[in-house]
Amino acid sequence: MFKEWLRIAILFSPLLAVTAQDIDANITAQNRKPTSIADQISNASERAAFLALFLPTPPEQRLEQAQSFLTRFPQSSFLFQAYEVAARASFDLHDYNSGLNYAGKSLALLxxxxxxxxxxxxxxxRQQRKEAAISHAQDAIEYLDRLSALSTVAPESWQDLKAKLKAxxxxxxxxxxLEEALELPKGERRTALLRNCLASLEEAQRLNSSDSEITYLxxxxxxxxxxxxxxxxSFLSTYKSKDTLAAKAFENFETIYKMLKLDGRESFESFVRRAEQQPRASSRSPSPPAAATEDRMVQRLADYAGSASCRGCHSRIYNNWSQTGMAKMLRPYSAQNVIGDFQSNNDFYLGDDARYVNGKVEVTRGQNRVPFAHMAIRDGRHYFDILQSDGKWHTYPVDYTIxxxxxxxxxTKLPNGEIHVFPIQYNKLTKQWINYWKIxxxxxxxxxxxxxxxxLDGAAGYQAVCAVCHTSQLRNVEGRGFDMQNVEFREPGIDCEMCHGPSAQHVAEMIANQHFPKQPLDPPVNFHDVTNLDSVRIxxxxxxxxxxxxxxxxGELNFSRSGPFFITNLSIPFGEFSRIGFYKDGRFRQTTFIVEALERSQCFRKGQVSCVTCHDPHGPGASSNPTSLKFRDQPDLMCTGCHSQFENSARLAAHTHHRAASEASRCVSCHMPRIMDAVLFRARTHQIDDIPNAEMTEQFGQLDSPNACLLCHxxxxxxxxxQELAAWKPTPRR
Incomplete structure (x- = not known):
């Protein structure tokens, strides 16, 4: 069934989860350090059974071990690996129906x-499940383009493996x-399917030209x-490979010779030579057209005008933006910007424990607590006093608010220019000082x-950990990456040009009253003109x-000087992250994965939704609308723009099984429940679920698979x- 190289590649798959990356951290090739993810399993029996899944054993034994793990630990955070092992073992044993069932359960979780x-x-x-094969193949190609190399695969080996996987x-x-096409009579639909089929197979051959099965098909x-x-x-090339398809390929080659009725006009040997000279098919996938203004864009990408230059023409937008969390993400110290309690509740102790459970912060006072930090105001200036290992209190000024x-x-900013973040933060919602990173x-x-x-190393270094998302036009002037030294940023916070691109040339054109044609991604970007994919990438x-x-x-660290002004980063495979970032049902738990959650949704994948569909980064009333929602008071408008049938109250009530005017009939109540952990409060998931999944909640429980219905009930x-959902139509699905 499988090619030998694919069997070898499969061995890497269980290793998708051998590293545990931290959440809310800047990840680079330099700090991507593997640590055993099995250490996250506190139960010794579960950990041993998990590790046993990846021992080199016969498929019968691997299947038995996977089934045992699934039976013994049905609420494990690592079921997606166990299901995958069971799927691959079943495939090896030619039990394809069971293998596909296990694979489906694994893919539902990851x-x-x-x-x-x-x-x-x-x-x-091969099993003629055509629709599913096409869908899963397209998903595989998309994710292979989006994801970085597995941390367990040598970089020099990944490109070859990736090419063969895509092939x-x-x-x-x-x-x-091809099978779909051959089921149809001749006509436009059949012709279109064959055209797409040829494009896929030609691309497969380009990626893996030595695979005779691809060439034969x-x-x-x-x-x-x-x-x-x-x-x-193609048949002649397959015949020359001398593999198991050679005989069939030669028969087909002879058939074509007869179909062309070349007897007497061209000898068989001459036809062979002509076929040998036939150029290899090239991919029919269209190449993206070059931007008409590419040279002009590259020329001006280095030119940033600064946010203040936008104010003259866009004063209302500028004033709105300046009040948003984006503009205030990082600010040089000013006493009026400090929201923490530096006067009364202003001590922090080692030994106290803070946990975030089910949307709430729980602080437990330690029995042997010892002072660690004292936050104080002296002569109108804010300071942190920290008791360090030498037994002395050290005082540091607050130089920035984040x-x-x-x-x-x-x-605080050290004499060498490094900016270091204090290890405790002030939570405005709970009015407490907390060790946020520990949580x-x-x-x-x-x-x-x-x-x-x-x-004072990289773990708490602002330039290395935080600045890439909290400042604008970050770069290392020596070109040394995120090394804490020689790192500077053009503006604190997120400025206009992080989203709209470098606009000095645009400002000059407006002053000179000159207008040039531009492509959608030419700065300054108008988000109404770009695709949802590019909008979300920004x-x-x-x-x-x-x-x-x-x-x-x-030395650019969060922008680009050529091509698109924004950097499209590859994603680390999600299995490498600490499972603290995920629910056991596979959904994202942390809002730091907000884009990844949206990209899973059908609204994004099929409906062309982007972030700006629902959010306005410079809308009015930032203080009362901190999440910048366009439709804060009428959230259904976010959905009825596409799903207009639910503007009708009767249809809405029939759809939701609740009164149309009730909170339970709001689209976001069921499809975007508040289950994602933000900065110690619950935010709405952006995965935009289908009907709430009762089976997952029954398996893992409400805490590890929160269900929108049970948030109210x-x-x-x-x-x-x-039982309630079973009475609904259509049948509940994920």
Whole structure:
């Protein structure tokens, strides 16, 4: 069933989760350090059973071990790996139905698993599950383009492995499309399917030209499309490979010779030579057109005008933006910007424990607590006093404030220019000082240990950890990446040009009353003109936790000087992150994954939704509308722009099974419940779920698979929920 190289590649898949990356951290190639994710499993029996899944054993034994794990630990955070092992073992044993069932359960928990998607699509195509094969193959190709190399694969090996994986995905897609086409009579639909099939198979051959099975199937597709000479060339190439398809390929080659009725006009040997000279098919996938203004854009990308230059023409927008959390993300110290309590509740103790559970902060006073920090105001200036390991109190001034809406951190600037963030932050909602990193980081994280702060290393360094998302036009003037030295930023906070691009040339044009044609992504970007993909990519500069950040050639760290002004970062495979960032049902728990959550939604994938569909980054009333919602008071308008049928009250009530005017009939109540952890409060998920999944909640419980229905009906059980939803039509699905 599988090619040998694919069997080898499969061995990497269980290793998708061998590292545990911290949440709310800037991840680069330099600080992407592997640590055993199995250490997150506190139960010794579960940990041993989990590790046993990846031992090199026969498929029968691997399947038995996976089934045992699934039976013994049905609420594990690592079921997606166990299901994957069971799927692959079943495929090896030629039990394809069971394998696809296990694969489906794994992908429900971790959809972004291209290695499993490739194998699944390949099996589905061979089992003539055409629609599923096409869908999974396309998903695999998308994720292979979006995700970085697995941390367990050498960089020099990844590109070859990635090419072969993509080739197999295109092969599976092409096979399914060919079968669909051959079921139809001749006509436009069949012709279109064959065209798409040929494009997929030609791309597969380009990526893996040595695979004779791809070449043979391409020949069949070319023959079906009546491209006889290219088909003959493909069959001849397959015949020369001398593998198991050689005999069939030669028969098809002879058939084409007879179909062309060349007897007497061209000898068979001459036809062979002509087929050998036939050029290899090139991919039919269209190349994106070059931007008409590319040279002009590259020339001006280095020219940033600064946010103040926007005020003259866009005063209302500028004034609104200046009051937003984006503008206030980082500010040089000013006493009026401090929201923390530096006067009364202003001491912090080692030994106290703070936990964030089910949307609430729980602080437990330690029995052997000792002072660690005292926050004070002296002569109108704010300071942190910290008791360090030498037994002495050290005083540091507050030189910067970070954040302004829900929580605020503070930083001090050292004589060498490094900016370091104090290890405790002030939560405005709970009015408490907290060790925020200890709450959100995986157990054992360096920055969560308050006593390590005095090292003043990269773990608490603003330039290395925070600045890439909290400042604008960040760069290392020596081109050395995120090394804390020689790092500078053009503006604190998120300025106009982080989103709209470098606009000095635009300002000059407006002053001179000159107007030039521009492409949608030419600065300054008008978000109404760009695709939802590009729009979200611009927001993803800051709002994508999984981004693997790579410095630019001139030291740029969060912008680009050529091509698009924004950097499109690859994502670290989600299985490498600490499971604290996910619910056990696979949904994202932390808002740092807000873009990744949106990208899972059908609204984004099919409905062209982007961040600015619902949010206005410079709308009015930032203090009363801190999340910048366009439709804060009428949230259904976010959805009825596409789903206009639910503007009708009767249809809405029939859809929601609640009164149309009730909170339960608001679209966001069911499809975007408040289950994502922000800065110690619950925000709405952006995965935009389908009907609330009762089965997941019944398996994992409300805490680990929160269900929108039970957020309101808190006195009810998951069994009640399952019975209620069973009466709804259509049948509940994920």
């Amino acid at each position: 959809p972004e698993n291209p290695l499993l998607l490739v194998s699944t699509a390949d099996v589905e195509a 197999t995905a295109h092969f599976a897609e092409g096979r399914a499309l 391409l020949g069949l597709a070319q023959l079906s499309a009546e491209e006889l000479l290219p088909a003959a060339a 954040g302004s809406k829900f929580q605020q951190a503070y930083a 959100i980081d995986a157990p054992g994280g360096e920055r969560a240990d308050l006593r390590s702060w005095e090292k 927001c993803a500069q800051c709002h994508m936790q999984s981004a693997l950040r790579t410095p630019g050639s001139a 808190a006195d009810k059980s998951s069994r009640w929920l399952k």
